[in-house]
Amino acid sequence: MRSFKMAQPRSLAGALAVLGGDDDKVRALAGGTDLLGLIKDRIAAPEMLVNLKGIDGLGEITETARGLEIGALVKLADLAEDARLRVGWPAIHQSLLETATPQLRNVGTLGGNLCQRPRCWYFRNEHYDCKKKGGTRCFAHDGENEYHAVYGNGICCIVHPSNLAGPMIAQEAIIEVAGPEGRREVTAEAFFTSPDEDVLRENQLAPGELVVRVILPPASPKARSVYVETRERQSFDWALCGVSVVLTMADQEIEAARVVFNAVAPVPLRRHDLEGMLEGRRLNEATVDKVCLAAPLGANPLEQNAYKLTLMKAVLRRALNRLKESAR
Amino acid sequence: MPADRDDSPGRESNQNAAISRRSFLKGTGLAVAAAGVAPGRALAGPGSDQEEVPVFGPGPVPIRFELNGEEVRVEVEPATTLLDLLRDRLDLTGSKRVCDxxxxxxxxxxxxxRAVASCSILAVDVTGQKVRTIEGLSSAEGELSPLQQAFVDHDALQCGFCTPGMVMSCQALLERNPKPDRPAIAAGIAGNICRCGTYQNVFEAVEQASGQGGGK
Known part of the structure; x- marks a missing residue:
């Protein structure tokens, strides 16, 4: 691996000061399971890493009046074992169990998971100067695009790699960001950005900014949530298609719905149209049939990935059926 | 930004200061020793009470950690993974470098x-921690651990290349869950690939080692 220096701040202020604003030269190191791969693959070549692991206060999970506040340095394995998360935010909990491997969850962090770079093989190969690396072409458009986006794929057809991103949007998470200008909060839905906003990044972090905390607002007692994904292998693999569904029920009727697909677009894909079809209806077989049929509406598959349209219908059906059964 | 930083000087000059300073290491939990390492400040805004951030590397820095029950002191570059330190410097070649x-x-x-992919963490990050490798499972006399013996008894390997990592995942699993059922074992080894396909035998070996399933 290419050599680099290491800064070891003990405070967030110290970390932000050393980070500066040049992403190419100085990068934050959390768990490192993605960043080290990028350096080994020569996609990133930082001169210095700023090790966040010595900073106090970023590795805790606390319950406050605002909900569950999770530090960015909390390890995925610890988060997956948190009983409050399991009970209160099931879609996020379930997606964690499907994330990576025990070895990577023991090291990888929440902030790192949300900020990981895409898995597109052209992006990860140093010999392809693709748009996401500042080049002029998307090689996947006319190339090997089996695992790529079926929505929003005009400029760059990555799919967002984070399993957690979709359920974070479905469960209305708020992401707290710190940077040279101070702290700010942004909804998970606004945090992830599409290639037409800036093809070079996958979220709205400015250079020198860090995710420091995720806040999960308390879910309504009438809400039920679920995450379902499908992949080629049952052990370590990325999702081919996943969906997070949150339904707020009033008696037998769906009062409010949130439906977010992952692994089908460069950002988690929220589907207001499907939510509208669910709201005001009973959660019965007719509703499920109707909504699932509409799941792939608006998709624009590439040569090798039209199968994802079928998967969208399948994961949505599984998700809704699971919620239907849990209602009994 | 916390209020106590409102007097901070321009961050650009801070950053330059950080990058141009001599590398050194101090008081961060990393073992410091090394005669000849000149102390210096990595970052200090004039007139500010801001933290001085230690910067070390890219050359070797001294670290100290516990490896298979014994203290190790060694100098490594920040860019060295734990796996490369174990294999190339400490001659512990049980842990295998495959996908990296x-x-x-x-x-x-x-x-x-906890089970960790040693290729994907930096050696400097195990400072002060306890590391155990496959070499640390058997006794000093070379007697296999019950889990290792169970792998032998159940032929839970063919070519053997995945075996040290597979055994360590199973060891970590058993320490957290002494009586895992099959789904728990499958989840525990979800990060270990065996291309000979001996998973079934691994399940049986873990069951024997955990006192379930009645031996050979």
């Missing part, structure tokens, strides 16, 4: 009891 990206599990070791 955390995907295959052949490099699995325990850090503070």
């Amino acid at each position: 990206r955390g995907s295959c599990g052949a490099c699995t070791v325990q850090v503070n009891g």
Whole structure:
């Protein structure tokens, strides 16, 4: 691996000061399971890493009046074992169990998971100067695009790699960001950005900014949530298609719905149209049939990935059926 | 930004200061020793009470950690992975370098009891921690651990290349869950690939080692 220096701040202020604003030269190191791969693959070549692991206060999970506040340095394995998360935010909990491997969850962090770079093989190969690396072409458009986006794929057809991103949007998470200008909060839905906003990044972090905390607002007692994904292998693999569904029920009727697909677009894909079809209806077989049929509406598959349209219908059906059964 | 930083000087000059300073290491939990390492400040805004951030590397820095029950002191570059330190410097070649990206599990070791892909963490990050490798499972006389013996008894390997990592994942699993059922074992080894396909035998070996399933 290419050599680099290491800064070891003990405070967030110290970390932000050393980070500066040049992403190419100085990068934050959390768990490192993605960043080290990028350096080994020569996609990133930082001169210095700023090790966040010595900073106090970023590795805790606390319950406050605002909900569950999770530090960015909390390890995925610890988060997956948190009983409050399991009970209160099931879609996020379930997606964690499907994330990576025990070895990577023991090291990888929440902030790192949300900020990981895409898995597109052209992006990860140093010999392809693709748009996401500042080049002029998307090689996947006319190339090997089996695992790529079926929505929003005009400029760059990555799919967002984070399993957690979709359920974070479905469960209305708020992401707290710190940077040279101070702290700010942004909804998970606004945090992830599409290639037409800036093809070079996958979220709205400015250079020198860090995710420091995720806040999960308390879910309504009438809400039920679920995450379902499908992949080629049952052990370590990325999702081919996943969906997070949150339904707020009033008696037998769906009062409010949130439906977010992952692994089908460069950002988690929220589907207001499907939510509208669910709201005001009973959660019965007719509703499920109707909504699932509409799941792939608006998709624009590439040569090798039209199968994802079928998967969208399948994961949505599984998700809704699971919620239907849990209602009994 | 916390209020106590409102007097901070321009961050650009801070950053330049950080980058141009001599590398050194101080008081961060990393073992410091090394005669000849000149002390210096990595970052200090004039007139500010801001933290001085130590910067070290890219050359070797001294670290100290516990490896298979014994203290190790060694100098490594910040860019050295734990796996490369173990294999290339400490002659512990049980942990295998296969994908080098955390995907295959052949490099699995325990850090503070947890299974970790040693290719995907930096050696400097195990400072002060307890690392156990496959070499640390058997006794000093070479007697196999019950789990290792169970792998032998159940033929839970063919070519053997994934085996050290597979055993370490199972060891970490058993320490957290002494009586895992099959789904729990499958989840525990989800990060270990065996291309000979001996998973079934691994299940049986773990069941024997955990006192379930009645031996050979």
